[in-house]
Amino acid sequence: MMRIAIVGAGIVGLAAAHALLDKGHQVTLVDPGNNQQRPTDGNAGWIAHMDVMPLASPKAWRNLPRWMMDPLGPLTIRPAYLPALTPWLLRFVLASSPARIKSSIAALRAINAEALPSWKALLTTLSLNGHLREKGILSVWRDRNHFLRAEDIITRQKNFGIPLEVLQPEDLKQIEPALHSVEAAVLYPEGCHVSDPALLAADLLRLALERGAVLVSAKALAVEPANDAVHIRTDGAVKDVTADRVLISSGVWSRALAKQLGDNIPLDTERGYNATYAKGAFGLNRPVMFEGEGFVASNLDTGDRVGGAVEFAGTQAPPNHERTSAMITRLKRFLPHLDENQPAKRWMGFRPSIPDSLPVIGQADKDKRIVYAFGHGHYGLTQAAITSRLITEMMEGKPGSLDLTPFSAQRF
Structure with a gap:
């Protein structure tokens, strides 16, 4: 069992929370909440798998x-x-x-x-x-x-x-x-x-908390690897979230965190x-x-x-x-x-x-304990569930269901 922190409680982060809970891991979601402009709540609601x-x-x-x-x-x-x-x-x-x-x-x-x-x-x-x-x-x-x-x-x-x-x-x-x-x-x-993307996200969050996930209502300011763990510095009442693995999945706001970790994502x-x-x-x-x-x-x-x-x-x-x-x-x-x-x-x-319409799904350059899942563009809802499976496999060191080379953060 690992302590896993997820930065971002949008549709991708919520799907990942359930995939990780299914495997018995401790999950902490770090999200400021009340973000009226996140696409999770206002998209068209399509699972556009035929695109x-x-x-x-x-x-x-x-x-x-x-x-x-x-x-x-x-x-x-x-x-x-x-x-x-x-x-x-x-x-x-x-x-x-x-x-x-x-x-x-x-x-x-x-x-x-x-x-x-x-x-x-x-x-x-x-x-x-x-x-x-x-x-x-x-x-x-x-x-x-x-x-x-x-x-x-x-x-x-x-x-x-x-x-x-x-x-x-x-x-x-x-x-x-x-x-x-x-x-x-x-x-x-x-x-x-x-039914409605916002209603689906609300149910996923509710059930994640019922299953034992913890929500830290704060903005992640930095993700800092250390010898013992990975630390997330926040602006909230909980200043430091400590985890064995970290998933960065906060949409467009992921770019700044990735840059701190050596990955300049377009x-x-x-x-x-x-x-x-x-x-x-x-x-x-x-x-x-x-x-x-x-x-x-x-x-x-x-x-x-x-x-x-x-x-x-x-x-x-x-x-x-x-x-x-x-x-x-x-x-x-x-x-x-x-x-x-x-x-x-x-x-x-x-x-x-992202210019090539492919999300970033992969490990950070600076520390392999940190995994990215963001940049899904028009396919955030469509690809959320499969992305959750892929990052769970990655965090557990298991063979991937798909070749993730095209989605690597280092492809740029």
């Missing part, structure tokens, strides 16, 4: 010129933040080479193929299966020509054995009568989502925006990806959410909810019945993004 393409891909480059022309479009960079973002952008360009895309696809497929089975195993163990909604996920295109340009991605998914069905307009109208202005659609019948934040309306406002029966539009819609138990967009502006700039309004306006092209003036909760959060 295989990194952000640095032909799909993104095809849309990039059009997106960048619109200051309120799916992707924007605030001019004042451009100098700070330049190193990340250079790595993004490098990650877009055919060889790098190929390796990123292979790594994404490997980890995403294990994502849903890992979640089902975790939820079954904890009797939380009621959070899973297995209704499939739709991808839709306004322009059939844009759909035809995506045939290479669809073919790749088929080759990976990912179930999908290309729908005719009449088929789409039968399953999603509320959708308009759609010329092409693909149904992923094994795609699924959760981690930045994709600021994502969303709006959540009353349940049933969209009239959709399943989540929908609006291809080329930069947003998705989810019918969560707590309301209908439209979210997406990528804004690079760091963690200090205030939200620009004109971006949210623009996204809602674009959504109305597909859902003209939507009353955009009805009350909606607006939110902006920080996706921890």
Whole structure:
């Protein structure tokens, strides 16, 4: 049995806590709480295990010129933040080479193929299966020509054995009568989502504490290896958390801790925006990806959410909810019945993004007792359960279920 401290009680850290508790370890979670901008609480709720393409891909480059022309479009960079973002952008360009895309696809497929089975195993163990909604996920295109340009991605998914069905307009109208202005659609019948990501996280935290985990409500200021143990210095009432192993899993805030430990990770934040309306406002029966539009819609138990967009502006700039309004306006092209003036909760959060779209899952350069699991970008919820299994194997010195070389912190 080891004393293991987890820095960060987001979805990845919580899944890891349960994986480690399953093995009989003592678990301490170090998290300041009340972080309204962590993606765990405001994401779309998808377990998108059928995705295989990194952000640095032909799909993104095809849309990039059009997106960048619109200051309120799916992707924007605030001019004042451009100098700070330049190193990340250079790595993004490098990650877009055919060889790098190929390796990123292979790594994404490997980890995403294990994502849903890992979640089902975790939820079954904890009797939380009621959070899973297995209704499939739709991808839709306004322009059939844009759909035809995506045939290479669809073919790749088929080759990976990912179930999908290309729908005719009449088929789409039968399953999603509320959708308009759609010329092409693909149904992923094994795609699924959760009741609400915040509700799932709250249940995972509650059960972790019931199982014996300890929560230290504080911000981790430093992680300091010593001969006897690893020490976490905090700003809370408990100034020093001592552990045999430490997992750093605090999203975009992990970068500073990793840098202290000798690992300079090109981690930045994709600021994502969303709006959540009353349940049933969209009239959709399943989540929908609006291809080329930069947003998705989810019918969560707590309301209908439209979210997406990528804004690079760091963690200090205030939200620009004109971006949210623009996204809602674009959504109305597909859902003209939507009353955009009805009350909606607006939110902006920080996706921890790495240029090659692969998370960091591996040991710190300075001390192998410290393990990283952060930078999952758009796949934090999707990959949380499989990540928890991988880091548990690593901490226990067991052979890994997957080759973690593509996810190493030292790959940069």
